[in-house]
Amino acid sequence: MPSITRRRSDAADRRGGVETQILDTVARLLAEGAGFTELGVQRIAAESGVARSTFYLYFADKTQLLLRLAASMSQTSFGITAAWRPEAGVEALTATFAEVIATYRANAALLTAVQETSAYDPAVRDFWNGRLEAFRDNTRQVIAAEQQAGRTPADIDPAVATHLMIDGGDRFLLRHVTTDDGSGDAAAARELAATWWYGIFRRPATDERRRR
Amino acid sequence: MPSITRRRSDAADRRGGVETQILDTVARLLAEGAGFTELGVQRIAAESGVARSTFYLYFADKTQLLLRLAASMSQTSFGITAAWRPEAGVEALTATFAEVIATYRANAALLTAVQETSAYDPAVRDFWNGRLEAFRDNTRQVIAAEQQAGRTPADIDPAVATHLMIDGGDRFLLRHVTTDDGSGDAAAARELAATWWYGIFRRPATDERRRR
DNA sequence: ACTTCGTCGGACACTCTGTCCGACAATCAG
DNA sequence: CTGATTGTCGGACAGAGTGTCCGACGAAGT
Numbered sequence: 001m002p003s004i005t006r007r008r009s010d011a012a013d014r015r016g017g018v019e020t021q022i023l024d025t026v027a028r029l030l031a032e033g034a035g036f037t038e039l040g041v042q043r044i045a046a047e048s049g050v051a052r053s054t055f056y057l058y059f060a061d062k063t064q065l066l067l068r069l070a071a072s073m074s075q076t077s078f079g080i081t082a083a084w085r086p087e088a089g090v091e092a093l094t095a096t097f098a099e100v101i102a103t104y105r106a107n108a109a110l111l112t113a114v115q116e117t118s119a120y121d122p123a124v125r126d127f128w129n130g131r132l133e134a135f136r137d138n139t140r141q142v143i144a145a146e147q148q149a150g151r152t153p154a155d156i157d158p159a160v161a162t163h164l165m166i167d168g169g170d171r172f173l174l175r176h177v178t179t180d181d182g183s184g185d186a187a188a189a190r191e192l193a194a195t196w197w198y199g200i201f202r203r204p205a206t207d208e209r210r211r212r
Numbered sequence: 213m214p215s216i217t218r219r220r221s222d223a224a225d226r227r228g229g230v231e232t233q234i235l236d237t238v239a240r241l242l243a244e245g246a247g248f249t250e251l252g253v254q255r256i257a258a259e260s261g262v263a264r265s266t267f268y269l270y271f272a273d274k275t276q277l278l279l280r281l282a283a284s285m286s287q288t289s290f291g292i293t294a295a296w297r298p299e300a301g302v303e304a305l306t307a308t309f310a311e312v313i314a315t316y317r318a319n320a321a322l323l324t325a326v327q328e329t330s331a332y333d334p335a336v337r338d339f340w341n342g343r344l345e346a347f348r349d350n351t352r353q354v355i356a357a358e359q360q361a362g363r364t365p366a367d368i369d370p371a372v373a374t375h376l377m378i379d380g381g382d383r384f385l386l387r388h389v390t391t392d393d394g395s396g397d398a399a400a401a402r403e404l405a406a407t408w409w410y411g412i413f414r415r416p417a418t419d420e421r422r423r424r
Numbered sequence: 425a426c427t428t429c430g431t432c433g434g435a436c437a438c439t440c441t442g443t444c445c446g447a448c449a450a451t452c453a454g
Numbered sequence: 455c456t457g458a459t460t461g462t463c464g465g466a467c468a469g470a471g472t473g474t475c476c477g478a479c480g481a482a483g484t
C-alpha cells in the first residue's frame with residue numbers, strides 16, 4: 001500500500017489508511033454481533049490498532065463514525081425499488097422486494113446499529129429519515145400516478161399509504177433479516193409485495209366494495 | 213437490607229409515597245418531551261424531590277423503572293384488537309384501529325421511551341416483544357381460521373403476514389402519533405384497516421388473480 | 425425515653441468521554 | 455547533514471454519570 005515515489009499523496013494515503021482501518025474494524029465488530037451503544041471508543045481504538053487519542057483525530061465522536069459508515073453503505077436499495085413500475089405487476093414487485101431483502105441482509109449489522117442509535121441520537125435519526133424520504137417521495141408519486149390513471153382508488157391518501165409501506169416495511173424487513181436465516185426470504189418478499197399490491201395499488205374501489 | 217417484621221402496610225405506604233412520586237415524575241418528564249436515555253438518575257431524583265440514593269432503594273436501575281412504568285400502561289390495546297372478528301368486516305376493523313390509535317396517542321411518550329430503550333437494552337426489548345407476541349398469537353389464529361373457512365387465500369403464510377401487520381403496524385402507529393397532531397388519525401385508521409383487509413384477509417385467491 | 429424506620433446527603437470507586445500536550449520516529453527540504 | 459514538518463502515541467486531565475455504602479437525623483410507634 002505505501003508508495004515508493006511519495007508526493008503530497010503521502011498524507012492522504014496514511015489518512016485514508018487509518019480511517020479505513022477504523023471503519024473496517026467497526027464494521028467487523030458490528031457484524032460479529034457487538035451492540036453499537038455498548039461499543040466504546042477504547043475498544044474501537046484497541047481493535048483498530050491505534051491509540052484512543054488517534055481516534056479523535058479522525059472522528060469527532062462515535063456518532064460521526066456511524067454516519068460515515070452508513071453513508072458508505074451501498075445505496076442500491078433505492079435504485080432497486082425505483083426501477084419498479086406498477087405496469088410490471090405484482091410478480092415484478094415480489095422480485096424487487098427479494099432484491100431489497102438481499103441488500104438488507106448484506107447490511108443487517110449496520111442497519112441494526114443505525115436503528116439502535118437513531119432511537120436516541122437526533123443526528124442519526126435525521127440521517128436515516130432522510131434516506132427513507134427518497135423512498136417515500138418515489139412511492140407517493142407512483143401512487144398519485146396510479147390514481148390519475150384510475151387503477152388505484154382515489155380515496156387513498158398517498159402520504160399515509162406511503163408511510164405504512166416505507167416505515168412499516170422498513171421495520172418488517174429489518175426484523176426479518178435479523179431473525180430469519182434466509183429460508184424465509186422468498187415468503188417475506190411475496191407477502192410484502194402482495195399485501196401492498198392488493199391492499200393499496202389494486203385495492204378494490206369503494207363502489208366495487210359496495211357491490212360485494 | 214429488607215426488613216423482617218414490617219407490617220403489610222409497607223407496600224401501601226410506598227404506593228402512596230416515594231415510588232409513585234418517582235413514577236409519576238418520570239411519566240411527566242417523558243410527556244414533556246425528555247428523552248429517556250438522556251434522563252439521568254440525578255435529574256429524576258431531583259425532580260421527584262428525593263435524594264439520589266433514595267432512588268436506588270426503589271429501583272435497581274433506570275431500566276427497572278421503565279419496565280415498571282411500562283407494566284402500568286393500560287393493556288387495553290390488546291383487548292381492543294382481540295375483540296375484532298373478521299365477520300365484522302373492514303368498517304369494524306377501521307373502528308378498531310381508531311381505538312388503538314387513541315391508546316397509542318395516550319401513551320405516546322412512554323411508548324417512545326420503550327422503543328428508544330429497547331434498541332439497546334435486551335430486558336426492555338424482551339418485555340416489549342413479549343407484549344407484541346400476544347397480538348401476534350391472536351392475529352395468526354384469526355388468519356388460520358379464515359383460511360380454514362376459505363375466505364383468506366391458503367397460500368398466505370400466517371406467521372409472515374402477522375409479522376408484517378403487528379411489527380410494521382406498530383412502527384407505523386408510533387410514528388404516526390408522534391408526528392401527527394391528531395387530524396390524520398381517521399385517515400391512518402382507515403388506511404391501516406383497508407390495507408390489511410384487502411391485502412391479506414381478503415386478498416384475491418391465486419386462481420382469481422389469474423382470471424384478471 | 426427508647427427503638428425502629430425511611431430518608432437524607434455525601435463520600436467513594438468506577439467507567440467512559442473528549443481534550444490536550446509532550447515525546448518520538450519517519451519523512452522531507454535545503 | 456541538518457532542521458523542520460508530519461502523524462501517531464501514550465498518558466494526564468476534567469467532567470459527567472453510575473451504583474454502593476454509611477453515618478446522621480427526624481418522625482414516628484411503644
